[in-house]
Amino acid sequence: SYVLTQPPSVSVAPGKTARITCGGNNIGSKSVHWYQQKPGQAPVLVIYYDSDRPSGIPERFSGSNSGNTATLTISRVEAGDEADYYCQVWDSSSDHPNWVFGGGTKLTVL
Amino acid sequence: EVQLVESGGGLVQPGGSLRLSCAASGFTVSSNYMSWVRQAPGKGLEWVSVIYSGGSTYYADSVKGRFTISRDNSKNTLYLQMNSLRAEDTAVYYCASQPRRNAFDIWGQGTMVTVSS
Numbered sequence: 001s002y003v004l005t006q007p008p009s010v011s012v013a014p015g016k017t018a019r020i021t022c023g024g025n026n027i028g029s030k031s032v033h034w035y036q037q038k039p040g041q042a043p044v045l046v047i048y049y050d051s052d053r054p055s056g057i058p059e060r061f062s063g064s065n066s067g068n069t070a071t072l073t074i075s076r077v078e079a080g081d082e083a084d085y086y087c088q089v090w091d092s093s094s095d096h097p098n099w100v101f102g103g104g105t106k107l108t109v110l
Numbered sequence: 111e112v113q114l115v116e117s118g119g120g121l122v123q124p125g126g127s128l129r130l131s132c133a134a135s136g137f138t139v140s141s142n143y144m145s146w147v148r149q150a151p152g153k154g155l156e157w158v159s160v161i162y163s164g165g166s167t168y169y170a171d172s173v174k175g176r177f178t179i180s181r182d183n184s185k186n187t188l189y190l191q192m193n194s195l196r197a198e199d200t201a202v203y204y205c206a207s208q209p210r211r212n213a214f215d216i217w218g219q220g221t222m223v224t225v226s227s
Contacts, residue, residue, distance in 0.1 A: 098170070
């Protein structure tokens with residue numbers, strides 16, 4: 001089955017740029033979606049189809065996807081961005097469709 | 111307002127059964143792909159099952175043969191029947207709608223399932 005690899009943690013100072021990576025075999029050929037999850041809350045979709053933002057998500061959140069790595073970029077990081085972030089793809093390589101999540105990255109705002 | 115509200119979680123013994131419900135408002139369950147996603151304590155997200163708008167159903171290998179996803183169009187509600195429960199099924203279970211099919215746009219607040227003797 002398809003595997004997505006994320007760094008366990010990323011730290012960034014307020015006002016700086018955070019980049020969270022998601023690695024997968026030829027992931028650039030797939031559509032990648034990103035979710036933000038704060039403690040005790042349900043996940044929230046922040047980026048879909050590699051780089052599109054749902055309504056209500058700040059422009060500070062952006063995404064890219066090429067080769068074997070997808071990246072979620074958060075510009076001008078704020079304290080409220082501290083959360084776990086998960087990448088996700090849809091995989092059809094097995095005998096049934098499968099929605100695959102990365103292991104998650106904890107973003108710490110210093 | 112688009113909303114999903116799960117219920118039915120609780121404590122169950124290994125080998126037992128539980129049925130989760132997910133009531134939708136603001137949209138029609140049968141018009142969307144709908145999934146269950148779970149999260150074990152302190153762990154990441156794991157997709158469990160999906161029901162397509164056309165009615166086809168699919169399951170993660172970890173639950174195939176034990177869990178059944180269904181919906182009641184008249185109640186606009188999604189269900190997950192869980193049988194032969196194991197300790198490793200302990201998790202918060204979220205229902206999620208997929209108007210874009212490949213992503214999970216709207217999530218419920220989750221319901222906790224604990225499998226323990």
